[in-house]
Amino acid sequence: MSETTHHEMWERLNLDLEAHDGLLEVLGKFYGDIYLSQDNRLKGMEYLDFVLSEVHGLRIKELQEAKEAGRKVVGTFCVFVPEEITLAADAIHVGLCAGAEAGSDLAEQLVPRNTCALIKSFIGFKMAKLCPYIESTDMIVGETTCDGKKKAYEAFNEIAPTYVMEVPQTKTESARALWRSEVVRYIKALEELTGVTITAEKLAEGIRITNAKRKALQRLTALRAASPAPISGRDSLLINQISFYDDPVRFTAKINELCDELQERIGQGKGVAPADTPRLLLSGCPMAVPNWKLPFVVESSGAVIVGEESCIGTRNSRDLVDESANTLEGMIDAITDRYMKIDCACFTPNNERLENVTALAKSLKADGVIHYSLLFCQPYSHESLKVDKALQNAGIPMLSIETDYSMEDVAQLKTRVEAFVETLG
C-alpha cells in the first residue's frame, strides 16, 4: 500500500496517521501472504491488486477530487441501499470499512461485547480514525437488517450521523409498501443532499450502470462452474469486495476483460488447481476487506472455493432491476421489487435462500458447502441449521463455521476444514 504518498490527504481527513500506517503495513504483508503468493493468477488480477493497494490512496484521492467538483459521497454497510438512486443523484456510492479488528476495543464503549466483529469493526474504524472512506462521506446510510446493526447505528449516530432505511422482515404486500416508501424517502434524501433532481432519465442511467456491474459479476460466477476451477476463491472474493469501492463503470469494464481472459483459460482447460481438487461453496455472512481468513484457510487445506453465497458475492449480484419501465414511478417499482428479492436472513421466512444455496452449489458443481457465520450474528447462525438440512436433502455435505476477525482460531479452523475436505476426496 502506498503509505508514503498520501499522508497529506490522510492528515486532512483527520486519520490517526501513525495507527493508519501501522494498519496499512499489516494489510500489505497480509495481502502478500494470502494473495501475491498464489500461482497461476489471471493477468486481469493485476488491476485488482492495484486497486487494493490504492484502496486507501488513489481511490480516496478520486473521491476528494469528485467532492471538490461538487459531487457527494454516500457510505453504506449493506446491499439494501439502492446504488441506482445514489448514481442517479450524481453521487458516489461506497462501502465503508468493516472487515478488520481495528479499534474494536474502542467500539466496546458504544456497543455490547457480544456484538459481531463486522459491527465492532465499523464503529472501531471510526473511533480509531482509520477509515478514509467514512471521513470522505457526505451521508452515511444504515439499515435495519439485524438487531446488532439496527441498535448499533443509534450509538454510531452520535459519532457519525447515520440515515437509517427500514428494511421489512417479511415479503408481504404491506412489507413491500413499507420498503417502497423507504426507496422514495431515499430518493428525496439524495435530492436534498445533492441538489440534483432525480429524473426518469437519470434513474434509468443509474439502473443501467448498476445492472451492468451485476451482469459482469454474474458472468464471473457462471464461469466458475468450469473444471478445473479457473480462478481462486480468494481472487473472486477480492473482485466482489472491490465492487463496493471502485468506480462502477471502470470496474465493470475491467471485470468483463477479466472474464474474457477466464473464458480463454477455460477453453484451454487451464485452472488454478487440479481438476480433482475438492470444490467448495462459501455461504453465509459477508466477508468485508480484508477479511480473507477463512478463504485462505480453505484454499490452504487442499480445496478450491468456487462461489460466495453472501452479500459480498451472489446475494449482491444475482438479481437485476427490470429495465423495461420508462416512468419514474415504474422504475421505483422495479427497484422496490428487485431489492425485495434479496434472500437476506433478515426475512422470515427466507426459504428462497435455501433454494438458492442448493441451486448455486449444484450449478457450480460444488462438492460441499462451508457455512460461515460471524460469532453473535443471530440471523445467519439460525439459518445455518436450515441450510444444513436443505443441503443434506440435496446430498451436499456442509461444514458450519462460526468465527470472528481474530487470528487466534486459525489453526483450529484449519484442522476442521482439512478434516471436512478429506471426507470429500
Added chain:
Amino acid sequence: MSETTHHEMWERLNLDLEAHDGLLEVLGKFYGDIYLSQDNRLKGMEYLDFVLSEVHGLRIKELQEAKEAGRKVVGTFCVFVPEEITLAADAIHVGLCAGAEAGSDLAEQLVPRNTCALIKSFIGFKMAKLCPYIESTDMIVGETTCDGKKKAYEAFNEIAPTYVMEVPQTKTESARALWRSEVVRYIKALEELTGVTITAEKLAEGIRITNAKRKALQRLTALRAASPAPISGRDSLLINQISFYDDPVRFTAKINELCDELQERIGQGKGVAPADTPRLLLSGCPMAVPNWKLPFVVESSGAVIVGEESCIGTRNSRDLVDESANTLEGMIDAITDRYMKIDCACFTPNNERLENVTALAKSLKADGVIHYSLLFCQPYSHESLKVDKALQNAGIPMLSIETDYSMEDVAQLKTRVEAFVETLG
C-alpha cells in the same frame, strides 16, 4: 403445585408426566423459598399463591373446559399480540411457558447455542413436553420483535405451527401502516379460527376488558411509590406474570381488591421493609414465570424492588387503547396506535424508553436502577448502554446485569448487587 390431581388431564395433553412432576416439585420448592418465606405479605397475595399453585392445574382445566364449550385458545410470547382482538373473537389469550431452563438442551437442536434463555426455554418446553399451555392452544402467535425470536419461530414452526405478526422497526407513518395491516390480518385470522365475526360491539368489549386489566396494574404501579414500600418486588412481579395466564375479568377484580388492601396499608404507614431500605427499579428484559432469580437476589441483598420496567411490567400496562371510537375501523386505528406506543427495544430509535425509564424511576422514588439483559438479547443489551447514560444524566445510579436462567451465577450476582446497594445507602 397439585401434581397428584391433574395427571389424567396432563396425560391427555401428552405431557412427559415424570419430567413434569419433577418440574412441579422443583418449582414448588423454589416458590416456597422465594415467595412463601416473605414476611408482611398482603392478604390479597393468597389468590396469587393459589393461581400459581394451580397454573398447570386448575387454569389448564378451565382452558380445557372452555375448549369443550367451543372456545379457542391463543398462545403468545409477546405483548404485541393484541389481546383485545383475541377476546373479541371469544377466544382465550394466554402466555406460553418461557421462564425456566426445561428442555434447553433439546432446544439446541433447533436454534444456535448463542440464543437467549427465553427462546431456548419455549422451544425446550415444547420439545420436552412440559408446557400444558402450548398443548392446549389452537393457535400460537409469534412476532418479529428480535432476530432471535424471528428466526427461532421458523424452526419452532416445524414442531408447533406458528402464526407470525410483523412488528415494524421504526415509528414512521409507513411503519404504522404495516402494523395496522398486521392488526387487520390478525382479526381475519381469529375470525377464521373461531368462526366468530368480530363486530364493533365485540371489539369494544375486548378493549374494555383489556384496558380494565391495564388500569388495575397501573393502580398497583402507582401505589408502589409509597414509602415504606407496601409490597415486595417479587409479589408485584408475580402479579404481572399471572396477568398473562389468568382470566382477565377475574384477575382484574382480584388485583383491584389487592390494591384496596395496599391503600389501607399505605394509610397505616406499613410496608414490607423499613422506610430507609434502598428502593430499586428493575428495567429491561421480561421475567417469565418462574424466572424469579434476580428479584430474589435483589431483595435478599438489603434492597426492595419498587417497579418493573419490562414487558412483564409497565411496558405491558402503561398505555391504554383509546375507547372513544365507535366504529370497527376507528377501534382498529386505536389499537394500532396503542401498540405503536410500546417502547420496545425492537424500535430504532427508541428514545421514549429512555424518557419512560427515567420518569418511572423518579415517580417511584427509586434510589437506583438494575438493568437486566438476558445473555444474547441484543436489543436490550444495546439499550442498557443508553439507559445507563440517560439515568446518569438524571443522577440515578444504574447496575447492568446480564444473565440467563441458570443458577450458577447467583452468588456472583449477589456480590454485585450487594455492592451496588451499599453505594445507595
